[in-house]
Amino acid sequence: MRNDIILAGVGGQGILSIAAVIGLAAVERGLYLKQSEVHGMSQRGGDVQSHLRLSDSPVASDLIPYGKADLIISVEPMESLRYLPWLSSSGWLVTNSTPFVNIPDYPETDRIMSEIRKVKNHIIIDADAIAKESGSARSGNMVVLGAASGYIDIPFESLSDAVRSLFGKKGEEIVEVNLKALRAGRNFIM
Amino acid sequence: MHTLLLLGDEAIAQAGIDAGMSGMYAYPGTPSTEIMEFVQGSREAAMKTIHREWSANEKTAMEAALGMSYAGKRAMVAMKHVGLNVAADGFINAAITGVNGGLIVVAADDPSMHSSQNEQDSRFYAKFSFVPVLEPSNQQEAYDMVFAGFEISEKYKVPVMLRITTRLAHSRSGVKRKGERKQNALTLPSDPRQFVLLPAIARRRYHGLLGIYESLRYDETLGSFNQYYEGSDRRLGIISFGISFNYLTENYPDRDVGMPVLKICSYPVDNSLLERIAAGSDELLVLEEGYPVMEELLKGILSGGKSVKGRLDGTLPREGELNPAIVAAALGLPATRGGEVPEIVRMRPPSFCKGCGHADMYNALHEALAGYAPGRVFSDIGCYTLGALPPYNAINSCVDMGASVTMAVGAADAGLVPSVAVIGDSTFTHSGMTGLLDAVIKNSPVTVIISDNSTTGMTGGQQSHATDRLESICEGLGVDRKHIRTIVPLRKNHEENIAIMKEELAYNGVSVIIARRECIQTASRRKKEAVKQTDNK
Numbered sequence: 001m002r003n004d005i006i007l008a009g010v011g012g013q014g015i016l017s018i019a020a021v022i023g024l025a026a027v028e029r030g031l032y033l034k035q036s037e038v039h040g041m042s043q044r045g046g047d048v049q050s051h052l053r054l055s056d057s058p059v060a061s062d063l064i065p066y067g068k069a070d071l072i073i074s075v076e077p078m079e080s081l082r083y084l085p086w087l088s089s090s091g092w093l094v095t096n097s098t099p100f101v102n103i104p105d106y107p108e109t110d111r112i113m114s115e116i117r118k119v120k121n122h123i124i125i126d127a128d129a130i131a132k133e134s135g136s137a138r139s140g141n142m143v144v145l146g147a148a149s150g151y152i153d154i155p156f157e158s159l160s161d162a163v164r165s166l167f168g169k170k171g172e173e174i175v176e177v178n179l180k181a182l183r184a185g186r187n188f189i190m
Numbered sequence: 191m192h193t194l195l196l197l198g199d200e201a202i203a204q205a206g207i208d209a210g211m212s213g214m215y216a217y218p219g220t221p222s223t224e225i226m227e228f229v230q231g232s233r234e235a236a237m238k239t240i241h242r243e244w245s246a247n248e249k250t251a252m253e254a255a256l257g258m259s260y261a262g263k264r265a266m267v268a269m270k271h272v273g274l275n276v277a278a279d280g281f282i283n284a285a286i287t288g289v290n291g292g293l294i295v296v297a298a299d300d301p302s303m304h305s306s307q308n309e310q311d312s313r314f315y316a317k318f319s320f321v322p323v324l325e326p327s328n329q330q331e332a333y334d335m336v337f338a339g340f341e342i343s344e345k346y347k348v349p350v351m352l353r354i355t356t357r358l359a360h361s362r363s364g365v366k367r368k369g370e371r372k373q374n375a376l377t378l379p380s381d382p383r384q385f386v387l388l389p390a391i392a393r394r395r396y397h398g399l400l401g402i403y404e405s406l407r408y409d410e411t412l413g414s415f416n417q418y419y420e421g422s423d424r425r426l427g428i429i430s431f432g433i434s435f436n437y438l439t440e441n442y443p444d445r446d447v448g449m450p451v452l453k454i455c456s457y458p459v460d461n462s463l464l465e466r467i468a469a470g471s472d473e474l475l476v477l478e479e480g481y482p483v484m485e486e487l488l489k490g491i492l493s494g495g496k497s498v499k500g501r502l503d504g505t506l507p508r509e510g511e512l513n514p515a516i517v518a519a520a521l522g523l524p525a526t527r528g529g530e531v532p533e534i535v536r537m538r539p540p541s542f543c544k545g546c547g548h549a550d551m552y553n554a555l556h557e558a559l560a561g562y563a564p565g566r567v568f569s570d571i572g573c574y575t576l577g578a579l580p581p582y583n584a585i586n587s588c589v590d591m592g593a594s595v596t597m598a599v600g601a602a603d604a605g606l607v608p609s610v611a612v613i614g615d616s617t618f619t620h621s622g623m624t625g626l627l628d629a630v631i632k633n634s635p636v637t638v639i640i641s642d643n644s645t646t647g648m649t650g651g652q653q654s655h656a657t658d659r660l661e662s663i664c665e666g667l668g669v670d671r672k673h674i675r676t677i678v679p680l681r682k683n684h685e686e687n688i689a690i691m692k693e694e695l696a697y698n699g700v701s702v703i704i705a706r707r708e709c710i711q712t713a714s715r716r717k718k719e720a721v722k723q724t725d726n727k
């Protein structure tokens with residue numbers, strides 16, 4: 001078993017929480033894992049990504065080689081396209097559809113969507129809207145993870161458990177909101 | 191013990207706590223910041239009463255760590271690569287004094303400059319100072335090397351460098367802990383003159399250090415991190431240093447490279463290892479993260495004109511970090527690139543947070559400077575450096591911490607009057623204070639704007655030594671109280687702030703304008719924590 005996943009977004013959008021949930025679940029299941037993150041300058045509203053590698057045998061490189069990613073999970077549509085050189089020909093791209101516009105020359109949404117649709121295996125989900133329905137506009141990251149969960153070789157229950165232990169410190173209410181968002185994303189693809 | 195999922199930085203921190211360290215010293219800097227943050231957040235570290243406060247800068251951190259070592263206890267000091275420039279005087283001379291308690295210097299390099307002004311390679315400093323280096327290739331090694339580092343440091347009485355790069359610092363993986371070691375008791379050096387570097391003593395110690403450095407090549411603990419792998423295809427022998435080993439094996443699904451491979455994760459290297467792989471292969475490929483430090487050395491060590499491929503002959507790029515694709519190309523393996531990035535994808539550089547006080551400060555400064563020719567704003571390193579980007583285009587320099595004040599002084603000396611310095615509060619107490627003293631001594635016509643968000647923002651909001659002290663520091667350094675002005679950079683104060691800036695720009699002497707408004711990131715974090723506190727009541 002081997003899952004090479006690229007997480008993409010803009011600094012502050014919560015991709016490290018997605019990474020932490022998958023990472024916790026993977027460790028609980030005794031998988032090997034390497035997860036490279038971006039800290040520092042780019043976290044101020046720049047593009048950020050995380051390479052997450054899960055395997056039942058030891059992982060060598062902290063970085064995923066080009067063309068080898070099985071999955072891109074993106075919380076922002078333009079950012080999902082930035083990592084296409086890493087996506088394998090059979091890989092999936094799962095992305096939020098709501099743009100995060102903090103640059104003057106942000107492209108038209110239609111053009112972004114048509115580029116995403118050119119990718120053979122893609123899922124576009126309005127995570128912001130679904131998150132709002134689930135009770136918290138800020139849990140869009142969990143909605144996207146839910147929508148991508150079918151392409152990760154970890155049972156959904158393990159991901160839910162990881163959400164519980166990750167957000168447990170912040171109180172039951174936060175846990176429930178995030179679980180609801182995760183399930184809503186999951187239901188979107190079922 | 192179960193496996194912990196740790197960043198490379200966190201693995202080093204946890205290892206320090208487990209290996210009997212009594213003091214952790216650091217100034218924040220990507221990618222090293224999370225080492226100290228982990229120790230500060232650790233309950234075990236609190237129970238063990240490990241010292242773990244931020245220092246004013248890397249030099250003070252290095253020297254405090256050396257002082258703890260003098261007193262017989264184990265200390266670790268961590269910094270980003272350019273921090274080692276600031277700490278270099280202490281570092282290089284600590285090699286001459288040697289240590290008493292174990293001393294580990296963590297240098298976190300940033301090849302490809304993800305968050306830095308340059309990609310200097312700290313191994314040069316170690317070579318320059320005759321200090322052994324441990325360079326982990328994964329998180330578990332990073333953990334284990336702290337134990338080994340303290341052991342070597344105490345055995346040979348030398349500081350040990352632990353060199354990591356961004357990818358390891360900021361990548362998480364499973365780490366197994368070892369049994370804990372007790373902290374050392376307070377014991378003074380057996381030779382009371384060890385740390386007194388008068389020339390006669392220094393000459394003797396330097397002579398001793400050179401001898402130690404040679405014997406380190408054959409140290410078993412140091413050597414245990416190096417490994418030779420046989421391979422039947424002897425046309426190419428590969429020497430990998432540190433993390434580059436992973437980029438090599440990544441290209442071989444069963445991890446069998448099939449060629450002779452020498453994995454090196456500690457320095458100085460036993461030359462016989464290098465000679466062995468050289469003798470056993472037709473050509474050599476050198477993989478190292480950073481500068482071609484070892485590649486250059488190898489060309490000198492290996493007799494017989496063996497061809498050495500690497501960063502110097504163009505087999506690998508001369509600059510930037512390695513990755514699996516670059517190494518694959520060097521090995522002649524096919525490229526695996528997926529699709530291309532569509533042309534519509536735009537760059538997304540970092541930017542000021544919405545509502546940031548630095549932005550309001552720059553808006554006011556822009557108008558206050560309207561009457562002067564452009565090109566006179568010297569800035570520094572921090573979030574406020576983002577003022578270099580459009581639409582602000584507000585600054586003309588960003589060189590090294592503290593250089594805003596001193597460059598403004600030099601430019602004013604040259605006749606660029608008024609000269610303006612824009613510096614952050616943490617950068618000011620890191621290295622701006624001494625420059626301001628220079629300015630005061632010669633009454634330089636400079637206006638120093640301290641953009642005070644009351645935190646060390648760029649690196650994630652660590653406590654700033656400047657908080658609540660700036661006015662008294664400036665006054666103490668001799669700035670005329672009438673020309674220390676405090677403003678609140680808010681849009682509603684815009685006109686008033688412009689007027690104050692104009693007055694001080696027109697003043698023919700040293701003035702300091704403190705533009706103070708709390709960082710909105712730390713402010714919102716503080717509010718959230720306050721809510722949590724009341725919820726818990």
Ligand SMILES: Cc1ncc(C[n+]2csc(CCOP(=O)(O)OP(=O)(O)O)c2C)c(N)n1
Pocket residue numbers: 217218219220248270272273276571572573574591613614615616617618643645646647648649654
């Ligand atoms: C010698 C050195 N040490 C550390 C750093 C890392 N660093 C860059 S910006 C920064 C924070 C500066 O804080 P402050 O001056 O308060 O400005 P802010 O980011 O809060 O606006 C640090 C620690 C560096 N670039 N050089």
